[in-house]
Amino acid sequence: MKSQESSGNKHSGVVSIRSVAERAGVSIATVSRVLNNPDKVSSETAKRVRAAVEDLQYRPNLFAKGLLTKRSRVIGVSLPDIHGEFYSELMGAMDDRACELGYHLLVSSNAHRIESRPENGFALDLVDGLIVMLTERSGVDIDGIGKLNHPAVVIGFDEPGLDVETIIVDNRTGAQRAVEQLLEGTSPDRCYFVGSHRGNIDSDERLAAFCEALRKAGHTPRADQIARREFSFDWGWEWAESMLDEGRLENIAVFAANDEIAIGIANAARDHGVELPSELRLVGFDDSRLCRLLRPRLSSVRMPVREIGYAAVEAVIRRIEEPESASMHSRLATTFVQRESSGLPGSL
Amino acid sequence: MKSQESSGNKHSGVVSIRSVAERAGVSIATVSRVLNNPDKVSSETAKRVRAAVEDLQYRPNLFAKGLLTKRSRVIGVSLPDIHGEFYSELMGAMDDRACELGYHLLVSSNAHRIESRPENGFALDLVDGLIVMLTERSGVDIDGIGKLNHPAVVIGFDEPGLDVETIIVDNRTGAQRAVEQLLEGTSPDRCYFVGSHRGNIDSDERLAAFCEALRKAGHTPRADQIARREFSFDWGWEWAESMLDEGRLENIAVFAANDEIAIGIANAARDHGVELPSELRLVGFDDSRLCRLLRPRLSSVRMPVREIGYAAVEAVIRRIEEPESASMHSRLATTFVQRESSGLPGSL
DNA sequence: CTGAAAGCGCTTACAG
DNA sequence: CTGAAAGCGCTTACAG
Numbered sequence: 001m002k003s004q005e006s007s008g009n010k011h012s013g014v015v016s017i018r019s020v021a022e023r024a025g026v027s028i029a030t031v032s033r034v035l036n037n038p039d040k041v042s043s044e045t046a047k048r049v050r051a052a053v054e055d056l057q058y059r060p061n062l063f064a065k066g067l068l069t070k071r072s073r074v075i076g077v078s079l080p081d082i083h084g085e086f087y088s089e090l091m092g093a094m095d096d097r098a099c100e101l102g103y104h105l106l107v108s109s110n111a112h113r114i115e116s117r118p119e120n121g122f123a124l125d126l127v128d129g130l131i132v133m134l135t136e137r138s139g140v141d142i143d144g145i146g147k148l149n150h151p152a153v154v155i156g157f158d159e160p161g162l163d164v165e166t167i168i169v170d171n172r173t174g175a176q177r178a179v180e181q182l183l184e185g186t187s188p189d190r191c192y193f194v195g196s197h198r199g200n201i202d203s204d205e206r207l208a209a210f211c212e213a214l215r216k217a218g219h220t221p222r223a224d225q226i227a228r229r230e231f232s233f234d235w236g237w238e239w240a241e242s243m244l245d246e247g248r249l250e251n252i253a254v255f256a257a258n259d260e261i262a263i264g265i266a267n268a269a270r271d272h273g274v275e276l277p278s279e280l281r282l283v284g285f286d287d288s289r290l291c292r293l294l295r296p297r298l299s300s301v302r303m304p305v306r307e308i309g310y311a312a313v314e315a316v317i318r319r320i321e322e323p324e325s326a327s328m329h330s331r332l333a334t335t336f337v338q339r340e341s342s343g344l345p346g347s348l
Numbered sequence: 349m350k351s352q353e354s355s356g357n358k359h360s361g362v363v364s365i366r367s368v369a370e371r372a373g374v375s376i377a378t379v380s381r382v383l384n385n386p387d388k389v390s391s392e393t394a395k396r397v398r399a400a401v402e403d404l405q406y407r408p409n410l411f412a413k414g415l416l417t418k419r420s421r422v423i424g425v426s427l428p429d430i431h432g433e434f435y436s437e438l439m440g441a442m443d444d445r446a447c448e449l450g451y452h453l454l455v456s457s458n459a460h461r462i463e464s465r466p467e468n469g470f471a472l473d474l475v476d477g478l479i480v481m482l483t484e485r486s487g488v489d490i491d492g493i494g495k496l497n498h499p500a501v502v503i504g505f506d507e508p509g510l511d512v513e514t515i516i517v518d519n520r521t522g523a524q525r526a527v528e529q530l531l532e533g534t535s536p537d538r539c540y541f542v543g544s545h546r547g548n549i550d551s552d553e554r555l556a557a558f559c560e561a562l563r564k565a566g567h568t569p570r571a572d573q574i575a576r577r578e579f580s581f582d583w584g585w586e587w588a589e590s591m592l593d594e595g596r597l598e599n600i601a602v603f604a605a606n607d608e609i610a611i612g613i614a615n616a617a618r619d620h621g622v623e624l625p626s627e628l629r630l631v632g633f634d635d636s637r638l639c640r641l642l643r644p645r646l647s648s649v650r651m652p653v654r655e656i657g658y659a660a661v662e663a664v665i666r667r668i669e670e671p672e673s674a675s676m677h678s679r680l681a682t683t684f685v686q687r688e689s690s691g692l693p694g695s696l
Numbered sequence: 697c698t699g700a701a702a703g704c705g706c707t708t709a710c711a712g
Numbered sequence: 713c714t715g716a717a718a719g720c721g722c723t724t725a726c727a728g
Contacts, residue, residue, distance in 0.1 A: 028715090082439050092457065295618050365721065381697090413723080
């Protein structure tokens with residue numbers, strides 16, 4: 001209404017809190033209060049200020065705000081990899097939860113390098129907290145994570161005495177059930193484990209469960225019953241091919257450390273006329289969407305992916321908002337999901 | 349060396365530029381210069397400052413820095429979805445490139461909601477630029493994206509006159525080749541299109557290419573040759589089941605608008621003893637890893653996913669660093685990748 | 697080459 | 713309930 005026109009701010013482009021204050025005829029302190037502590041302002045003034053904010057399309061400068069509040073509502077996420085069923089579902093879950101709680105995700109699979117080269121750590125100082133997923137036993141710089149003085153949660157690794165939140169998955173429970181089912185129809189000396197390289201936490205744990213189950217069945221696994229390389233379709237394929245060369249891919253049961261390996265094996269079998277589950281019984285791990293895409297459908301061990309994502313986000317946010325709260329160490333269970341590839345009970 | 353001890357800073361926790369200055373015996377301006385314009389400082393002084401930085405483990409406060417420089421080296425990424433082969437590979441590519449160029453990714457699949465509810469837009473003001481992927485024709489708020497006064501690149505949508513960078517994929521080229529191959533062994537009235545809902549940009553374009561190829565072959569597609577719902581395994585499955593009910597799933601050729609739909613169809617066929625490719629010829633779209641996991645392997649149209657990701661990241665960064673540079677509109681080609689599911693030439 | 701000083705756009709005691 | 717003022721931790725002309 002004034003003759004001031006709708007421009008108002010002496011500086012060029014951006015509308016600052018000052019422009020809003022001028023337009024609403026109040027001090028910048030009041031504008032700030034309307035935005036952050038509305039109850040400390042008379043509703044009359046608040047209304048005028050809000051109108052000005054609206055008219056000017058004012059959006060507070062988050063750098064200035066962060067300088068004072070030390071908060072960005074951004075959570076840093078560092079994963080070993082971004083690609084693949086597992087990680088993409090995990091990220092989706094974290095994003096959903098973070099969004100609900102008013103936070104954003106700063107994601108990087110390359111953040112691991114970052115930790116070693118602090119010059120690149122840039123944006124790490126913009127985040128309010130950190131979620132780091134670890135899959136390798138070595139090169140674990142948990143202390144380093146603690147030193148960044150941000151609230152942090154670690155996924156995939158736990159050790160008594162760690163001063164960060166941890167979330168781990170109990171590979172044992174589900175793996176044990178899976179192997180036990182295989183042992184119901186196949187003798188332990190005809191059971192095989194195909195996993196990732198030694199040092200990979202999950203693969204190692206799944207292997208341990210496999211060995212334990214076999215021992216319980218009275219058989220100490222031979223070296224040739226255990227094969228390890230990487231979590232990939234190709235590795236499963238190669239392993240199966242070499243078994244075929246030796247004429248050993250029949251009448252056995254395989255516990256693969258993830259679904260991709262399992263599918264590689266299934267395809268090699270298929271291409272050579274070895275039938276699932278009658279000649280080859282197969283179980284994967286992760287219970288990814290791939291299980292339902294395979295024929296016969298792949299038995300697998302369910303990873304609680306979304307639960308992990310949710311728990312991680314909730315944990316960092318709790319630590320961000322209540323820094324003094326005790327750090328939690330969660331363990332999520334895995335469960336065996338039986339489908340056709342491992343043979344239905346009774347049909348064997 | 350001084351008797352000052354290694355504490356130095358009057359305030360409690362964090363080391364600021366002030367502490368570094370004191371320890372090195374220089375002004376804060378000099379510290380800042382060493383970090384940002386090393387050549388404007390004598391190497392003697394620089395050395396002392398760097399030592400202090402190292403000793404104190406100083407890391408500049410990025411909020412303060414951003415307040416001045418208006419830069420965070422963070423790129424916002426908004427995708428329709430995070431999960432799935434396509435998006436996760438896209439994100440991986442963007443992350444790799446961003447990391448190489450010294451940037452970070454702030455990712456959200458929920459950012460679409462954000463654009464409508466500015467209160468949640470929070471972190472959007474922390475980013476230097478924006479990459480937005482669009483898949484739906486409606487609800488496209490391109491202008492809104494322009495109004496956020498950040499450099500922006502849009503993936504998936506182009507229109508002459510847009511003042512943002514755009515990157516699109518030429519669905520036609522690859523789709524046309526795929527359908528042409530199907531037409532080599534199957535008459536046009538026995539070709540089917542199974543895609544996502546009307547309004548999905550990619551599905552629509554792939555359908556258009558399908559229709560065009562059929563017309564070129566002298567046949568105007570009947571309504572029942574076109575089915576649309578969503579990009580999912582289940583939809584492909586359902587479609588195939590209904591065709592089976594009508595006894596029509598034999599001796600036909602199907603162009604599916606993505607690999608998931610195609611695999612749903614393949615599995616339904618398989619479960620009912622319909623053989624690929626002799627009785628049912630099938631082509632998918634995306635050329636995802638899933639193609640190699642299927643048996644017979646799925647012919648598909650390759651999406652240049654990594655190229656899209658790289659191009660998008662490079663484009664925003666170019667606009668961030670050279671705001672006056674002309675906006676580019678890129679179009680990437682798709683190519684037909686022939687495998688067994690569509691029938692090898694000569695074998696039909 | 698270096699330092700004192702202004703200022704980026706906010707928030708928050710402190711008075712009133 | 714509201715405003716004037718100090719200050720968050722930096723960068724950058726401006727003098728010297």
